[in-house]
Amino acid sequence: MKAFSAFLATLMVGALAATPVAAQEMKFFRIGTGSAGATYFPIGGLIANAISNPPGSRPCDKGGACGVPGLVAIAVSTNASVANVNAIQAGQLEAGLSGAVTIFEAYNGAGAFANDKKGKLRMIANLFPEDLHLIMPKDAKLASLKDLKGKRVGIGQAGSETQVSVLRILAHYGITRNDISASELNMDQSSQRIADGQIDAYFYAVGTPAAALVQLGSTKGFELYRFSPEEQKVVNQLLPYYVDSVISAGTYEAIKYDVPTMAVPGQLVTSVDQPENLIYEITKAMWNDNSRKLFDNGHSKGKVIRLESALKGLQIPLHPGAEKFYREKGMIK
Secondary structure (H helix, E strand, O other): OHHHHHHHHHHHHHHHHHOHHHHHHOEEEEEEOOOOOOOHHHHHHHHHHHHOOOOOOOOHHHOOOOOOOOEEEEEEOOOOHHHHHHHHHHOOOOEEEEEHHHHHHHHHOOHHHOOOOOOOEEEEEEEEEEEEEEEEEOOOOOOOHHHHOOOEEEOOOOOOHHHHHHHHHHHHOOOOHHHOEEEOOOHHHHHHHHHHOOOOEEEEEEOOOOHHHHHHHHHOOEEEOOOOHHHHHHHHHHOOOOEEEEEOOOOOOOOOOOEEEEEEEEEEEEEOOOOHHHHHHHHHHHOOHHHHHHHHHHOHHHHHOOHHHOOOOOOOOEOHHHHHHHHHOOOOO
16 A cells, blocks of 8 residues: 555656646546455556556557546455445545446346345446456365355455345255355455465455456465355345356466356446546547456456446446447447
8 A cells, every 4th residue: 555655656757747738627536446456446547547547648549548638547455346336426536436236236126136226337348257256275175055054154244235035045045144254355364364374265256267266376375165056046035136157277377177157247347426527538548459468367257347348237327428439339329
């Protein structure tokens, strides 16, 4: 955080030193992500890089930034999905990444958001699938999810879609928080607890490969729980936005077998209060050729962030600025 603050201070000084006009045109745009060891944070950083074009930057056609002129976008580490939609509604973030379940329920005031509707939410783009991981120590085994009863289990951070989803899944199998020693930790912390033998398992819905698991695999090793067809069916019914998925063998060096699981779309949302032209320019910048290079080279999940799937699985209204862009591209009639 200190390094980031120093970077931000340097950026501001450089921008202010350019010209008074340039300084007046500079606009900050905060994108809520997740913990550093998960996937939202690096993907949020790629998006921030793609849409930024600070005052004084070289023109795009001369090798400079190809984002929105005057915009400085910042990827902010948060507690992920639920925290991000709450902050967007409150005006504390300009945009954020969140899972489709959280977005739908928040916008409609359903599920975990009953009587707490987040009606300002608007969609910018669908991004990538997040696979539900159930991580265990090396050589550990579970016969079924019911075997988690009585164990020490990480259920994701408070304010994460992982926690909301996991508690529903466990409840279906008759397991409450009182039946497990539950910990509310981010992915880095949970991986460290697994490595130290302080927890028996933890859940996390995240795009693969997650940095925290890559590191855990290179040190202590780990196992992934393979959901049975019956368990996949249960999750599909409990959480309709989750679809069957497979974490392929070799996705993590430590995992030599295919892992049947479920995945939920990760999406980028903003507030209806954001200016139409700003979101139009941001959406346009996300899908230019320069951004394509950033996504392809920046993270394996960046490769699946594609314009052709940008409207896939959308269940809430698009922001008018994003809608204008997709309409111009012929993706909306």
